[in-house]
Amino acid sequence: MDGNAGNPKGNTLVGKTLCNPIIIYLLDMKNLPRVLFVDDQAEVLEELKNHVSELCEPYASLSAEEGLEIFKKNGPFSIVVSDQILPGVNGSEFLAMINRRDPYCSTMLLTGHANYSDAMRAVNNGHVFRLLEKPYSPDSLKEAVEAGIRQRKLMESEKVLLQETLVGAVNALTDTLATVKPLFFGRAQRVKRLAGEVAMYLDFPHVWQVETAAVFSQLASITLPETEAENVFLRKKLHPHVLKLVGNFPTVTDHLLGHIPRLGEVREIIDCLMVSPKPYQTQEKTLIYQAYEILNTVLEYDYLEVAGHESEIILATLKGGNKRFNPKVIEAMSLLLHKSKTRYLVNELPFEDLKVGMRLAENLHLETELLVAPKGTDITKHFLQVLHNYDTCYEKSPFPKLIKVFVRD
Template identity: 30%
Template sequence: MQKSPSVLFVDDEPRILDTYRASLRKQFKVDTANGPEEGLEKIKTSGPYAVVVSDLKMPKMDGITFLAKVQELSPDTVRVMLTGHADVESAISAVNNGAVFRFLTKPSPLDVMIRTLEVCMKQYSLVVAERELFRGTLRGCIKVLTDILSLVNPEAFGRSERVRRLAGYISQNMKLRQNLYLDLAAMLCQLGCVTLTDTVLEKVFNGDKLDAEEQQIYDMHPAVTASMLAQIPRMSAVSDIILHQHDSLVDNPTMSTEARILRACLDYDVLIQRGMSQQDAIDSLRSRTGVYDLKVLDVLERGTAGEDGYVRREVGLTELLPGMILDEALWSIDKVHLMAEGTEVTETALMRLNNFIKSKRLSPTIRVLVPLNFLQ
């Protein structure tokens, strides 16, 4: 359940904080912090706050530095500077370095403070609404693309789904603040494979050696995907991650953390699909000096390969539900490859499977990973 928007006042004078709390508690949900260090800790443990109001003159850390750190920790939070030393230089510095939305002098009249906080709350709501709209719209568009990929090339789609779960596990344990772009990149990292022939893909997934021409074509698929995504607004970060998904760290030391995670997950998945055990796969990756970020491999080794939170079950095809994950590839009796191992069941997939079930072209049961919350 989402928390109601609240305001954090930060000042080194407890008397002033008491005044804010008493004067504004009827209009707003108010929290206070005695100094910038306590303020940053509260943002980490009790945030996000819709608005942070900070005094400018505080010991150890001034308000400008503090609000700049607030911006790093909580980019959506609207920041207000309050000071009794209202000179032009301080105002300019606060706006430029702390991304301050409003600059007030103190003592600020109560009606001015209330109007300012109301405007800040509206600004926060707009920012959050725009971000959620962006995330929802973008994810919806991407889902259409991946649903098409699942129909055209189930093996490539299955790989992207497995890699997505791995990448999500690693990003969560590495505590990446922004994981949307990595999630989208993992979803789309195999999209360029629609341009490859079945022969090339079969060789890649089986670990067979490609000839020079096939290798060149295969190596181009990230660039093909990046080119496709260039047509979608605000997808440049996702496009860049995918473009560098096959880079080695030694050759590209400035590659993003997201690209490093994607590279490791892709190569790990290849080894697992060839029948290698989890530990042997990790050892193989570690033996390739200079290719991977060792911090990423450490997290991958400590984890459960993205399968935590699931139990294995054999279920009837009519019992499949969205959110379950195939623990084996699904083929029709007449050898049509419908879904790869590791593919998450979706509404679109179920619609297609129902047609095969009605025509009695499928075996009656299949092994799946069932989310634990399905069993509660």
């Protein structure tokens, strides 16, 4: 009987190729964790790759410069293993660069007795997950790679849990406080959205930290008397006693965040924003400073937009004004704002026709002139419930007959 009988024409590969153990191995390689080895000796790299080929998909590089290119092009990597002695930068400096690009990557340093003190310094600085002493045994290398893969999975699981829990809590907090302090937490919503988009566009590794810092940067506003809140929001001239209150914002914010675990980096971003960026202009704090640059630029954009300036004028001011802002952040904002304009249309709808996903295109006031929500507020289920509550408290609708909103095209 013909071995291909019953198979549709052209499907002979199903019976033969996919049963080939080499093909199966190559297909499985796609699911293996990736490990990058960096050493200036080709024979050492080949040996390292052969020892762990069953555990991972190994990559190799002869220099730190080439290693960074491979890391960027073929990542994410579970592990990067580097020799301490490399042309150009040394191994611990190279792994510090890797750590800044992907803090969840397990980094390992191959070192001999001669440079052991440098290696220990790298471990103490948090740039290295494990030291591998030369000469190493194949078994110790395999054990280290297995531990590094487990560490990456553990850190990623923790990251997902933290983000899902914290982001959900921050969203709930923002929605709630937006009804109490609509000016400041309307700003928090707008800045969180745009800063998050900019961070994603620039491949910032911790977008949630930027978004969380955007919300918490407005948190101290809850301590302001209502009579002074608008003056602070609009950056008007303030009385000395109000200036003193605003001067305490960093302390108030840090005290409030101090009770929430795992927010160390967010607190540093806000400290950088509200106190001084100078202590964070170091290699170790590169990510904190980058987050600050994003958040600071977007906040300045929001201040100027609220003041009534057009988007093009604001972007030109940010580029050429007295204050210095990162040109890459401004360019990213410009592109994203342009895309947003093409995605949304302005429409005027009665209160009853508002839907989740729309966005206010103007400040929403009651007939009494009370501000319910500022321009740019996202229409969520919570927000619609707030509007419904207002509506039920009046004999006739307290809202304008038509509300101007942005609607997705």
